[in-house]
Amino acid sequence: MLLDSAGFKNFLFLDLNIRNDWSSSLPNANNSYLYGGGSLAFVFTDLLPKSDIFSFGKASFAFGRTGSDIGPYNIYQVYSSAGFYGTNPSLTVPNQIPNENLKPALSDALEAGMELKFLKNRLRLNANYFDRTSRDQILSVTLPSTTGFSSALINAGEVSSKGWEFSVGGTPIKTSSLTWDLNANFSTNKNKIVELYPGVDNFQFGSFGYQGTPLIRVERRVDHAWGEIVAGGFKRDDKGNTLIDDDGMPIIEEGHNLGTFVPKMTGGFTSSVTYKNFTAGFSLDFQIGGKLFSVTNGNLEGSGLAEVTAGLNDKGNPKRDPVANGGGILVPGIRESDGKPNTTYVDPQDYYEGHIPYAWQERTYDATYVKLREVTLGYNLPSKLVSRFKAQRASISLIARNPWLVYSKIKGIDPSESAGNWNEGGQLPGTRTIGLNLRITF
Structure with missing residues (x-):
């Protein structure tokens, strides 16, 4: 690796690096790959008159390339150990075809940013734009x-x-005994698949389905956003009305594009207060958009444990009573056969257990949430007391983690605790913890 740094009058800085790797897990013809990058920073406030209002300003630009290989035994056919067959060791042929022509994966990135500070660094702003391929x-x-x-x-x-x-950060209060800091951040990211493999326009990223039901799939399709979810859903007319068959059930059709699981925006907010030896703070994070498929809601409704499967229908009768006795549920929509509003009631078990699993769109939700992630309250022990047991510092803190899901667009589900990035797999709910932390530095 080669590194070089240069500065000019303490306001213009240039950094360059270049590196070449040789990977033994790639074929000899493709095992060498060169990458590196550079950055340029311009502290333009050094050229301006000193000001207590505009304390600091820096513009930066960076570019770079990174390379990566793969683990061993992926370019030639090798046997895998399969344990023992009786007392004899056994080997198997792997199910994956290796590739003798593999090349390193490469990623190029361009970034441009601005850092500004005002009022003697009491107000701080940062903005960065990135473009990666x-x-x-x-x-x-x-x-x-x-x-x-x-x-x-x-x-x-x-x-x-x-x-x-x-x-964005700020220090609204700063005195000899009291300091209050606030910080917020948010980011957006748009991904697009430009190209896949010659003759291929889609690679499947993941899927889910029960035996006998269609799959809900996550696709990687050319000229589409990365991570689009495709599944069966209710057929609708031009006005968005659900189309119902003559038995009172929604008509299901495959191939509905439900959008990507990648959120439109993510971010967070932190606040910390220090008063003499006492400290207090909290952190909050959020997500806007992104799709999440919920196995939990499907299991609850399919087993009759969800609130929506019980109670009274619009007639004032128990939903679980026989339809002939005034029970059942009415699915809002328009009959496809005659264009009139649906008036046929159906048994809730037939609907939630037998029909909905074929329309995974009804279990896919907007994953927007706001969550209070952590709250802390602490006390720094006086130095005179700490010095008695030959320590430099000591503090005690009460910490609450995951204390409050402020908002979730999915009723009863915390998207931030999902086991998968697109599939909430029916796992146990997240836990709220409260702990006491004692820290001593010698």
Whole structure:
């Protein structure tokens, strides 16, 4: 690796680096890859008259390339250990076809930013724009079982990622005994799949389904956003009305694009107060947009444990009573056969257990949330007391983690605790913890 740094009159700074790696896990013809980058920073306030209002200003620009390889034993066919068959060791042929022509994956990035400070650094602003492109990603693609393998390893794709990152900080109060700091940050990120593999316009990222039901799929499709969720959903007319069959059930059609699981915006907010030896603070984070498929809600409704499956219907009768006795539920919509409003009631078990699992769109939600992540209250022990046991510092803190889900667009679900990035897999609920922390520094 080569590094070089240069500065000019303490306001213009240039950093450059270049590196070459040789990977033994790649073929000899492709095992060497060169990458590096550079950055330029301009502290323009050093050229301006000194001011207590405009304390600091810096513009920066950076570019770079990174490379990555893969683990060993992926370019040639090798046997895998399968334990013992009786007392004899056994080997198996892997289900994935290796690739003797693999190349390193490369990612290029451009970033431009601005850092501003005002009122003797009491107000702080940062803004950054990034544009990243990943090429020749090493992917495992699914193969038909008739090939004798389940997947193949290939270089494929070009993915573009662009977005903004902002942060705002301030110190509204700062005296000899009291300090109050506030900080907020948020970011946006738009991903697009520019190219995949010759002759291929879609790689599946993930899927879910029960035996006998269609799959909900996450796709990587050319000219689409990364991570789009595609599933069966209710058929609708031009006005958005659900189309109902003559039995009172919504008509289901496949191929509904539900949007990407990548959020439109993420961010957070922190506040900390120090008064003499006491400290207090909290942190909050949020997400706007992004789709999340909920297995929990499907399981609750399908087993009859969800609130919506019980209670009274619009006639004032128990939903679970026989339809002939005034029970059941009425699905709002328009009958496809005659264009009139649906008037046919259906049994809730037939609807929630037998029909909805074929329309995964009804279990896919907007994953917007706001969450109070942590609250702390602490006390720094006086130095005279700490010195008695030959320590430098000591503090005691009460810490609450995950104390409050302020808002979730998915009723009963905390998107921030999801086990997967697109699939809330029916896991146990998140936990709220309260602890006491004693820290002593010698």
